[in-house]
Amino acid sequence: MISFEDFILEDDSPIYMQIIRYVKRGIVSGAIQSGEEMISRRALSVLLGVNPNTIQKAYHLLEEEGIIRSRSGAKSCVEVDEAKKEEIRHSLLQLDTLSWLRAMKQMGVEREEALKLAEEMWQEA
Amino acid sequence: MISFEDFILEDDSPIYMQIIRYVKRGIVSGAIQSGEEMISRRALSVLLGVNPNTIQKAYHLLEEEGIIRSRSGAKSCVEVDEAKKEEIRHSLLQLDTLSWLRAMKQMGVEREEALKLAEEMWQEA
DNA sequence: TTAACTGTATTATATAACTAATACACTTTT
DNA sequence: AAAAGTGTATTAGTTATATAATACAGTTAA
Numbered sequence: 001m002i003s004f005e006d007f008i009l010e011d012d013s014p015i016y017m018q019i020i021r022y023v024k025r026g027i028v029s030g031a032i033q034s035g036e037e038m039i040s041r042r043a044l045s046v047l048l049g050v051n052p053n054t055i056q057k058a059y060h061l062l063e064e065e066g067i068i069r070s071r072s073g074a075k076s077c078v079e080v081d082e083a084k085k086e087e088i089r090h091s092l093l094q095l096d097t098l099s100w101l102r103a104m105k106q107m108g109v110e111r112e113e114a115l116k117l118a119e120e121m122w123q124e125a
Numbered sequence: 126m127i128s129f130e131d132f133i134l135e136d137d138s139p140i141y142m143q144i145i146r147y148v149k150r151g152i153v154s155g156a157i158q159s160g161e162e163m164i165s166r167r168a169l170s171v172l173l174g175v176n177p178n179t180i181q182k183a184y185h186l187l188e189e190e191g192i193i194r195s196r197s198g199a200k201s202c203v204e205v206d207e208a209k210k211e212e213i214r215h216s217l218l219q220l221d222t223l224s225w226l227r228a229m230k231q232m233g234v235e236r237e238e239a240l241k242l243a244e245e246m247w248q249e250a
Numbered sequence: 251t252t253a254a255c256t257g258t259a260t261t262a263t264a265t266a267a268c269t270a271a272t273a274c275a276c277t278t279t280t
Numbered sequence: 281a282a283a284a285g286t287g288t289a290t291t292a293g294t295t296a297t298a299t300a301a302t303a304c305a306g307t308t309a310a
Contacts, residue, residue, distance in 0.1 A: 029233030051269045072287045073276030097242055100225035101250035108154030111247050117222055122236050125226030176299045197257045198306035
């Protein structure tokens with residue numbers, strides 16, 4: 001079951017967005033596999049100290065995106081085929097990297113300097 | 126005068142935050158220098174198609190952070206010494222890079238793969 | 251000096267994000 | 281079968297974000 005063990009709340013974006021991001025990244029890494037059960041909405045709300053409705057919003061959106069499947073009464077399950085996984089992987093890698101590169105460019109950081117900085121900070125991240 | 130020429134609205138974070146980020150990054154790159162006049166709140170609101178109060182919120186926070194100075198009736202001015210500039214540069218580089226590296230790690234991307242991806246995408250960013 | 255522009259402040263409204271409390275029907279477990 | 285857990289829904293309230301319409305006093309420029 002997906003336990004959200006290493007999930008940490010940040011405060012830059014809405015909580016339900018952070019939950020969606022966490023699940024998507026887990027799917028990309030392989031830590032979350034198709035067929036796995038999600039932790040229940042109530043349990044996750046207690047675990048994160050967040051309102052159940054906020055979790056419901058995240059799960060509902062995940063279902064609308066075709067990433068999880070829910071049937072009333074039972075736990076929700078992750079359900080993604082290889083094509084979906086590759087689609088998620090591609091879009092996340094692209095968007096995250098682009099926004100970092102644009103930040104560096106806007107700050108006038110040279111390519112080599114940016115790469116060197118990333119290389120040096122890798123282990124502490 | 127700081128004209129916000131290349132400023133583009135994205136929709137992931139609040140507009141007033143994006144404005145603050147834009148000014149800070151400009152200071153780091155040197156595109157925005159201490160002593161320069163800011164575009165007026167009203168003019169910027171027209172330029173971005175955004176409510177004047179939203180601009181006022183951004184400018185007010187920039188003043189609270191000790192980045193601009195305002196006197197009633199005259200245009201606001203950027204006012205940052207070298208120490209402040211270095212502080213901004215350090216925190217922005219650190220935070221932006223850390224969040225990208227964490228994203229890569231959460232997706233199970235190896236260090237070499239991440240660096241290679243960034244290198245390849247540099248020009249299109 | 252006047253007119254235009256500027257920063258600042260106020261009041262009102264709308265939507266999004268989050269919390270709170272509760273209810274109902276379905277599934278799983280005991 | 282009964283209890284516990286589950287997805288789903290509803291209603292209400294708070295805070296943050298953004299818009300809208302004014303107003304006033306200080307500064308700048310004609």
